[in-house]
Amino acid sequence: MAIKVLVVDDSSFFRRRVSEIINEDPDLEVIGTANNGKEAVEQTALLKPDVITMDIEMPVLDGISAVKLIMQATPTPILMFSSLTHAGASATLDALDAGALDFLPKKFEDIARDKEEATRLLQQKVKEIGRRRISRYVRPAPASTLMSSTSARASNLRQPDRSFAPSRASENKSTDTDIRASGKKYQLVAIGTSTGGPVALQNILTQLPQNFPHPILLIQHMPAAFTPAFASRLNSLCKIEVKEAQNGDLLRPGVAYLAPGGKQMLVEGRGSGQKLRIYEDDNARVTYKPSVDITFASAAKSFGNSVLAIVLTGMGADGREGARMLKQAGSKIWAQDEKSCVVYGMPQAVANAGLSEASIALADVASRINREVGCG
Template sequence: MPIRVLVVDDSSFFRRRVSEILESDAGVQVIDTAINGKDAVQKAKDLRPDVITMDIEMPVMDGISAVREIMLANPTPILMFSSLTHDGAKATLDALDAGALDFLPKRFEDIAKDRNDAVATLLTRVKTLANRRGLSLIKARQLRSASTPTIAKPEPAPAPLRSEHSRESAAPPPRRRRSTPYKLLAIGCSTGGPVALQQILTRLPGNFPLPIILIQHMPGTFTSAFAQRLNGLCQITVKEAENGDRLQAGTAYLAPGGKQMLVEGAASAMRLKVTEGPESLVYKPSVDITFASAAKVTGDVLSVILTGMGADGRDGSRLLKAQGATLFAQDEASCVVYGMPQAVTAAGLTDESISLERIAGRILAEIGHG
């Protein structure tokens, strides 16, 4: 049975363009289109699509409001289309907070340099989200029950969906004993990462004893807005990384989109180098590159691989593990896309697979804080 998609946009040209691309794949069917958010809410209720593609700026009802209403009434995986501007970034992050699972730039030339690659990316995202209706149900329950927590200890959350691939145990193992304390927390993620990072970081206390580096696949215009949002929500300090930053406990440094972030110096005095990096690299920033640079400085790293497409982070994690680092991976059931966590788990690098709701608590327990 084909994946049933509802395409929402106030532009007839864009509705037609997206519909033609989606229906070029025999496994996808555009069941209808909607011209604004209000129209989308009603058609989501009547048609029960598998996936919805949603514009942000529309008359009558904007995309963010539509996402919120759809998630409360008829939880559905939603892919947002966004402009690559600072305002577009803020609106996209609002849409993800409201329950959307993923986003793509609205201009296809911003998705990929080659049109065929852009088309393939759109089709892959839609097909991937079609399998995550269960995750949308979880997100909808969370949205109904409470706003984003901003305290160190997480509030009770709905149990994640279980699958035969989930390796999470019923109870976390006791905190392992290390001969040396951790000196750095390193987190890498991609698709689904903004919401996952927000959920984790807002649960860390202001006196968190380690510096934190964050590598999220994200356009360059988005990372500044994302860092500002996190800093306003968290007790720790969150900033977009700058070249020469000296790592300080209780501060999270978000790698700038479109660039590479390296850890340099000594374990007792780490600093960041932000560089353009080789043009040939697919991921900017790259988890592999940042993790590999950290491995040259210290092995006393607690690293976490969160939801994301692809395998970025596997090679860097292997280098960290060789130096004695510990690796947590988000479990399959709570991921928007299990690609990155699956890659490190399949490579035998994961110490624990953990649901998103429990990662902050496990981090605090692992470093002996709290």
């Protein structure tokens, strides 16, 4: 059965373009369109789509407000379309806070080398989030944790539960929150993620204490226009410092360094005084910029067996080979469990390769990190 899609945009041209791309895939079917947020809420309740593609700036009711109302009344996986500007980045992050699962730039050429690649990416993202079913709501999340100042006006709305219907593969995962720390000594924590990552990272980092004993590397697949806004948002919400990484940054305990979008982040040096190298990557064979594999591999060379690396929700297999190098050096690898992932791609690749020592629910990741490094 085809995944049913509702396309929402105030531009008739864009609605038609997106609908044509989606309908080209036999596994997808556009069952309706809407030209503003109010119509989107009404059409969602009427048509019960499996996925919604949603614009942000629309008349009558904007996309962010529509996401909040949909997630409150008829929880549905939502893919946002955004402009690659600072304002567009902030609005998209607000939409993710409200419950949207992923986003794409409205100008497809900004994310793809050609029309065919852009078409495949849109179809793939719709199918990936369409395979998940949002199951229920939980109690409201604290505004200071899940809402930025720009979206605090809606803090009276309940936040969506990003747990999804379990599958057979997730039934055997360990969720024992009483697991003791291994006693291993660390010098670095590294976290890689993609689809669903902004919310997952926010969930984890806001629970780390100010005196966190190690530097943290964050590799999130994200456009260059988004990473400054995302780092700023995290920094405003977290007890630790969060910054967009810059070339030459010295690694300091209690600081999280977010890899800049469109570039690669390497760790250089051994012993004390390791620093970051940020560089433009013109290698056409490298799909992801930033790449989890590249950063993890450099961490293996600089830190050897003293890294705690975690692979979170995301499409594809980025992180698997870097995790393999870390594992071979003696470091520890964890993966997010299937049930709590938006897309169980990257963690599954690591788990299936036998590299992860634990599959952990998102709600437990922060407490497990704190316990493992000796601050919880």
